[in-house]
Amino acid sequence: MPAPQPTRARRGKSKLCLLIATRKGMFLLRDAGDRRSWRLAGPHFLGHIVHHVVLDPRDRRTLLVAARTGHLGPTVFRSLDLGKTWKEAGRPPAFPKAETPEAKREVDHVFWLTPGHASEPDAWYAGTSPKGLFRSADGGMTWEGVAGFNENPLREKWAAGPQDGTPDGPKMHSILIDPRDARHMYIGMSSGGVFETRDQGRSWQPLNQGCRADFLPDPYPEYGHDPHCVRLHPLQPDRLYQQNHCGIYRIERAEGRWVRIGEAMPKKVGDIGFPLVLHPRDPDTLWVFPMDGTSVWPRVSPEGKPAAYVSRNAGRSWQRLDRGLPREQAWWTVKRQAMCADTQEPVGIYFGTTSGEVWGSVDEGKRFTCLARHLPEIYALESAET
Amino acid sequence: MKVYIPGPLCSYTREANSVNAAGASIGELLEDLDRRYPGIRFRIINEQDEIRRHIRIFVNGDQVAGLSAPLRRGDEVMIVCALSGG
Numbered sequence: 199m200p201a202p203q204p205t206r207a208r209r210g211k212s213k214l215c216l217l218i219a220t221r222k223g224m225f226l227l228r229d230a231g232d233r234r235s236w237r238l239a240g241p242h243f244l245g246h247i248v249h250h251v252v253l254d255p256r257d258r259r260t261l262l263v264a265a266r267t268g269h270l271g272p273t274v275f276r277s278l279d280l281g282k283t284w285k286e287a288g289r290p291p292a293f294p295k296a297e298t299p300e301a302k303r304e305v306d307h308v309f310w311l312t313p314g315h316a317s318e319p320d321a322w323y324a325g326t327s328p329k330g331l332f333r334s335a336d337g338g339m340t341w342e343g344v345a346g347f348n349e350n351p352l353r354e355k356w357a358a359g360p361q362d363g364t365p366d367g368p369k370m371h372s373i374l375i376d377p378r379d380a381r382h383m384y385i386g387m388s389s390g391g392v393f394e395t396r397d398q399g400r401s402w403q404p405l406n407q408g409c410r411a412d413f414l415p416d417p418y419p420e421y422g423h424d425p426h427c428v429r430l431h432p433l434q435p436d437r438l439y440q441q442n443h444c445g446i447y448r449i450e451r452a453e454g455r456w457v458r459i460g461e462a463m464p465k466k467v468g469d470i471g472f473p474l475v476l477h478p479r480d481p482d483t484l485w486v487f488p489m490d491g492t493s494v495w496p497r498v499s500p501e502g503k504p505a506a507y508v509s510r511n512a513g514r515s516w517q518r519l520d521r522g523l524p525r526e527q528a529w530w531t532v533k534r535q536a537m538c539a540d541t542q543e544p545v546g547i548y549f550g551t552t553s554g555e556v557w558g559s560v561d562e563g564k565r566f567t568c569l570a571r572h573l574p575e576i577y578a579l580e581s582a583e584t
Numbered sequence: 585m586k587v588y589i590p591g592p593l594c595s596y597t598r599e600a601n602s603v604n605a606a607g608a609s610i611g612e613l614l615e616d617l618d619r620r621y622p623g624i625r626f627r628i629i630n631e632q633d634e635i636r637r638h639i640r641i642f643v644n645g646d647q648v649a650g651l652s653a654p655l656r657r658g659d660e661v662m663i664v665c666a667l668s669g670g
Contacts (some may be wrong), residue, residue, distance in 0.1 A: 245592070267592055268638065269590075269592055269636070269638040269639065269665040269666070270592055270593065270627035270628070270636070270639075270665075271626050271627040271628070271629075271630060271636055273623065273626070273627065286622075286623045287623075288622065288623070290626060292626070292630075292631035293631050293632075294631070295631060295632060295633065296632055302632045302634075303631075303632075304630040304631060304632060304634075305630075305631065
């Protein structure tokens, strides 16, 4: 496989669009060209619960949407023309028909979408609730379960039951593909932990050593952790970061253990949160958005004062970024898929809130401005450059 | 036979709220519906061939429990999205 190439800063002709997945549909926020004027389009799929919208970086035209409604079953929609027209998957992700009542599993929703490796142009992966891993080989129109995970005899131990999940159900997320090797992948499960395959999903190994799970009887188990968001840097694929239920972590694969880099965060803010975003060209730079994870987990900004934090040295130190954001009484937060970066210079940082606002910064977080408001609760935000 | 389609599924039936389909059971009827309107069945019936949690199906006004419920010529089938949520 080719060595990963640096993500070049895109200027001039590239068009930036933010793909907004919400509890009530999908919206597109298009940049006029300077990242200062934005035009909101939509809603698409009004009334659908949209968990993720992703642009295929391999062709920069194909969009996949993970959707369901409150009443109807889950599905996937595809557009080949940047959202002008849509077609529904002929066979959405679904578990096999069970032979016994105890073995019955039903996909409640598709939670996560990941385009496949650059060498496999029609491949996509999907993570579901309850936890399942699915693959499409035809650009998202038909989906098959990844049997090495979904039918693995250890799956029930790894993924546990419906009680081992978020208030909105157990999640399979953070499907990461090593840019050097299509067979080498990672997944995150809330809860269950981080797992790795080197044979494209046929076999899996837990990758949680050093990571804490303080909600379990053994706080350092082999699996059962709660990674909220795991990221792999394309320029340094042997380094991963994760925002976990129990803090912010980094692992260097050669060292083999997660290290809690969130210890360097201010104590009164803590290092609990959901999203984690990497700089496209600097593996040492990452952004997080802390939330209140004390007591009963209010899942709001600490003290009602939202802020992003950036580290420029792989987590050794952090700086608060709150210029432009509300200074008080702002009781929203940012979900795990709802924060992203663009590839421009300087890097743009964007996030969508649980109260339906989109905020952005064109200077790597030094100053934020509100780009859209009054949207439904935002579940995911992805930056797309076409 | 006549099948009444709830509003959330009318995007599949080109906005028609009643359509015709055939079958000797609810299962066969839904297979026929899916042939005519691809994708509609999976949004009503899960992968375990169970009626989804917030869907109800009535035949001549009586709720049926599953796909094996028999149908006769002239029956009227109504698919309903159950009241839920807020």
